[in-house]
Amino acid sequence: MTTSTRGTAHGTRGIPAVLVLEDGRTFHGRAYGAVGETFGEAVFSTGMTGYQETLTDPSYHRQVVVMTAPHIGNTGVNDEDPESQRIWVAGYVVRDPARIPSNWRSVRSLDDELVAQGIVGISGVDTRALTRHLRERGAMRVGIFSGDALPDAGTMLAKVRQAPEMKGADLSAQVATKEAYVVPAIGEKKFTVAAIDLGIKGMTPHRMAERGIEVHVLPATATVEDVYAVEPDGVFFSNGPGDPATADHPVSVMRGVLERRTPLFGICFGNQILGRALGFGTYKLKYGHRGINQPVQDRTTGKVEVTAHNHGFAVDAPLDKVSDTPFGRAEVSHVCLNDNVVEGLQLLDQPAFSVQYHPEAAAGPHDAAYLFDRFVALMGDDNQHSVSLEGQRA
Numbered sequence: 001m002t003t004s005t006r007g008t009a010h011g012t013r014g015i016p017a018v019l020v021l022e023d024g025r026t027f028h029g030r031a032y033g034a035v036g037e038t039f040g041e042a043v044f045s046t047g048m049t050g051y052q053e054t055l056t057d058p059s060y061h062r063q064v065v066v067m068t069a070p071h072i073g074n075t076g077v078n079d080e081d082p083e084s085q086r087i088w089v090a091g092y093v094v095r096d097p098a099r100i101p102s103n104w105r106s107v108r109s110l111d112d113e114l115v116a117q118g119i120v121g122i123s124g125v126d127t128r129a130l131t132r133h134l135r136e137r138g139a140m141r142v143g144i145f146s147g148d149a150l151p152d153a154g155t156m157l158a159k160v161r162q163a164p165e166m167k168g169a170d171l172s173a174q175v176a177t178k179e180a181y182v183v184p185a186i187g188e189k190k191f192t193v194a195a196i197d198l199g200i201k202g203m204t205p206h207r208m209a210e211r212g213i214e215v216h217v218l219p220a221t222a223t224v225e226d227v228y229a230v231e232p233d234g235v236f237f238s239n240g241p242g243d244p245a246t247a248d249h250p251v252s253v254m255r256g257v258l259e260r261r262t263p264l265f266g267i268c269f270g271n272q273i274l275g276r277a278l279g280f281g282t283y284k285l286k287y288g289h290r291g292i293n294q295p296v297q298d299r300t301t302g303k304v305e306v307t308a309h310n311h312g313f314a315v316d317a318p319l320d321k322v323s324d325t326p327f328g329r330a331e332v333s334h335v336c337l338n339d340n341v342v343e344g345l346q347l348l349d350q351p352a353f354s355v356q357y358h359p360e361a362a363a364g365p366h367d368a369a370y371l372f373d374r375f376v377a378l379m380g381d382d383n384q385h386s387v388s389l390e391g392q393r394a
């Protein structure tokens with residue numbers, strides 16, 4: 001949805017820009033990154049660090065991300081932190097961009113990177129006011145327009161209202177790999193995992209590889225036969241953009257995996273797909289969870305974790321009872337302490353679990369890294385682990 005007309009090597013900061021929300025609220029600022037116009041769903045992230053990981057997370061496809069942290073770009077851009085090959089956000093909204101980035105790993109400025117990748121942004125916006133507006137009214141469509149001659153207000157608003165909504169959007173196939181590839185185990189190989197790529201972040205296979213897992217990353221269109229062709233010890237379903245209500249194909253593949261009782265782990269979109277595979281519904285949150293400081297309780301152990309989130313939808317499952325599903329008993333394993341949103345599911349009669357947040361945590365706290373160890377334990381325990389998890393419950 002981005003059309004970029006021009007950018008300059010020394011940035012585009014003097015050029016006027018305007019942000020128009022679908023309810024008509026408008027913010028004026030200056031061009032940041034590429035000059036042009038772009039549309040998407042306006043969402044806010046409370047991450048204080050990790051803007052490179054945010055920008056390159058494929059789950060942000062078709063979203064215009066507003067950063068609540070006021071200074072963005074301070075550490076420039078490096079070649080190590082991206083979560084994928086490109087920036088996926090549809091647009092970027094910041095208060096105060098760094099004029100002089102400084103970091104030993106930095107190879108260029110964020111402004112230049114946004115220009116190089118054709119990402120239209122806006123700076124000088126009162127991002128606190130914008131975030132409060134989104135929190136009160138909910139995530140909604142938005143357009144950013146920049147250039148010396150901007151369209152009139154009515155034309156801009158009409159264009160924003162023509163942009164597609166996030167509800168009902170089926171986006172995984174647009175961001176996922178087209179070809180299968182293998183991420184080798186680091187050190188001794190202990191397990192093989194088939195990972196369905198619905199928009200996978202690079203850090204996820206890495207976290208598995210460092211635990212001795214050889215990860216076969218498969219396209220979103222992979223079938224149950226493709227999954228079992230790699231003879232997996234476990235199957236993983238990744239994060240990804242769009243509305244989980246549209247993800248019928250991954251849901252049917254996951255049901256095939258559950259029928260075979262193969263150890264299964266899902267993250268974010270993968271959690272929503274497990275919810276659907278078990279027969280629960282999903283729904284759109286008013287404004288979602290995005291940031292790296294969200295409190296989640298692991299109800300199995302009672303521990304509270306500080307966690308990284310990026311989700312606009314959630315699973316509708318009962319918090320206070322064990323549910324009977326076609327694949328045995330299931331329960332909500334994790335819950336967000338801010339709003340009681342379901343943050344994890346686990347099956348009690350077979351080795352399958354998932355979380356709505358990001359244990360790979362890039363950028364973010366590492367409190368939830370134990371979940372990768374839980375997946376390894378499921379594969380190593382010859383499918384007995386779900387029983388022992390149940391025994392541990394506080």
Ligand SMILES: NC(=O)CC[C@H](N)C(=O)O
Binds near residue numbers: 238
């Ligand atoms: N990071 C993700 O996997 C996001 C899942 C889904 N697209 C949502 O917004 O809730």
